[in-house]
Amino acid sequence: MSSSPSTPRKAFRVVIDENMCQGIGYCERTCPSVFTVDKERLMAVVKIPIVDDPTLLEQVELAEQTCPTRAIALIPVDES
Amino acid sequence: MNARTEFVAPPYVANMQRVDSYADIDEILRSEDFMQGSHRESGVFFNGSLLLIEGHEHMQRRQLFSSLVSRTAMHYYETGALVPVIDKVMQELRDEGRGKDGLVHVDLIPLIRSMLYRITALVTGVDNVDTPQKTERFRDLVDKLGVAVTVEWSTGDHEQVIRDGLEIRRQLIEEFLLPSLERRRGLVSQFKEGKMAKDALPTDLLTMLTLHGDDKRPGDEDYVWRECALFLVASTQTTTHTLPHVIVHLTDWCKSHPEDAPKRTDATFLRIAAMESLRLHQPAPTLLRIALKDVTLASGRKIAKDERVALFFVPANRETAVFGPDAAEFNPYRVAPPRLSPWGLTFGGGVHTCIGRPLVTGMFNRPDDKSGTEGTMIRILRTLYEAGAVMDPTKPPKRVAASYHDAYESFPLVLRSL
Numbered sequence: 001m002s003s004s005p006s007t008p009r010k011a012f013r014v015v016i017d018e019n020m021c022q023g024i025g026y027c028e029r030t031c032p033s034v035f036t037v038d039k040e041r042l043m044a045v046v047k048i049p050i051v052d053d054p055t056l057l058e059q060v061e062l063a064e065q066t067c068p069t070r071a072i073a074l075i076p077v078d079e080s
Numbered sequence: 081m082n083a084r085t086e087f088v089a090p091p092y093v094a095n096m097q098r099v100d101s102y103a104d105i106d107e108i109l110r111s112e113d114f115m116q117g118s119h120r121e122s123g124v125f126f127n128g129s130l131l132l133i134e135g136h137e138h139m140q141r142r143q144l145f146s147s148l149v150s151r152t153a154m155h156y157y158e159t160g161a162l163v164p165v166i167d168k169v170m171q172e173l174r175d176e177g178r179g180k181d182g183l184v185h186v187d188l189i190p191l192i193r194s195m196l197y198r199i200t201a202l203v204t205g206v207d208n209v210d211t212p213q214k215t216e217r218f219r220d221l222v223d224k225l226g227v228a229v230t231v232e233w234s235t236g237d238h239e240q241v242i243r244d245g246l247e248i249r250r251q252l253i254e255e256f257l258l259p260s261l262e263r264r265r266g267l268v269s270q271f272k273e274g275k276m277a278k279d280a281l282p283t284d285l286l287t288m289l290t291l292h293g294d295d296k297r298p299g300d301e302d303y304v305w306r307e308c309a310l311f312l313v314a315s316t317q318t319t320t321h322t323l324p325h326v327i328v329h330l331t332d333w334c335k336s337h338p339e340d341a342p343k344r345t346d347a348t349f350l351r352i353a354a355m356e357s358l359r360l361h362q363p364a365p366t367l368l369r370i371a372l373k374d375v376t377l378a379s380g381r382k383i384a385k386d387e388r389v390a391l392f393f394v395p396a397n398r399e400t401a402v403f404g405p406d407a408a409e410f411n412p413y414r415v416a417p418p419r420l421s422p423w424g425l426t427f428g429g430g431v432h433t434c435i436g437r438p439l440v441t442g443m444f445n446r447p448d449d450k451s452g453t454e455g456t457m458i459r460i461l462r463t464l465y466e467a468g469a470v471m472d473p474t475k476p477p478k479r480v481a482a483s484y485h486d487a488y489e490s491f492p493l494v495l496r497s498l
Contacts, residue, residue: 019419022110024431026139042110065146066139068433070443 011052011077016044020071030066031059090365090484092232093390100392102399104377109429113375117368117388125229128303129310138431147283154443158453161198166463169194174498184498188491193219196316204311205284207260224248226313233365233484264290285311318363318440319456324491326357329410344465347458353412354457358423362393365484397424468497
């Protein structure tokens, strides 16, 4: 897929779908440098909105795929 | 025909506290004070699988299976596995499916299963589903396994259903799963010996389990088959269950709104219709949860430690306070309230939200996202409506009699344009 985050040095905007997120926190536990959970709102919060470091992107991608409600989207910066 | 049959509570949950408010169910599903309570009888098929584990073990398993549900994988399941099979099945109907009236008549239920079997095999990692005979045999075994793993909702003799299911599983293992696992063990050995790149390994459940050493757990060697059972059944269940409901609702809707009939080949219109149908009809009669301690919900409802409660999604998803005064009605123009899914609670919530949901509903970042997927339901619906699908006026659909599922066992269609 052209939008694969594994493409080297490509930048991705990390977005939380607030209609889907339930604040479960798997994202924070998988990639704490990018995600945290607002316990009051029961909602994930993105600490680094644009990620282009390949190692960090791998973790963000794992968080995106591990999220039980699939509330995380990685949007190529040139498309967002 | 009545698309909105009254919900009947299965006898299995008769002695449990019934929870049917949207807010209460939502709170229970999200809460860490509750654990899975479903599949006690069918545990022989699912125990230890992703469906029934909790806590850190659950998150680690989700991470292990992450590549099976990546966007890349979803894209491949849809375009590489579903679309070619749909094309092949439709061509076969075009060539050989005509009745005496010159039109194609087909039963939707086996048709859906014939379209989805390749996804089932791909996700699980089942090889050799490559001849018409083997394909039919694989579909039949998976279909029968699906009856056994939801034994709680069976209207038959539950012990017999389980016995039959175990025999079906034995045949599945012998004919399909074990040979596939053995091949993956060989591939993983080659990878570990440096003779094969990791990228060259298949991306499927059996490979992930073998890589992780879970193909042969000490003291629990059957675990691998229980995880397979979950993925074999779950990859097709929701689409097979809900798609007929969409057609019933759209048939009724287009009678009173004929101007919308041409929209039945429009993916965006079909998506909302599918989500409305998911909201109104749940694949499982109820979900069950067990309280880990004495709990008082925000509503004041009290649930005692170790109590198993039955979550009734049907009334919750039709709550007027949540979805508006017409909540019990099908409306393909409904806009979901903020912070709610358009399908309501149908895919569950919290950590046990259905892992296959994106396969069914599609994955897209925005409505105009060209790199997203449509989802199995929309792909199949669009194909059927492009072929002029209508419910067969001479053969009414039959509802499932062997269980309390809100589902059809037969759903005759006529494809008038094929």
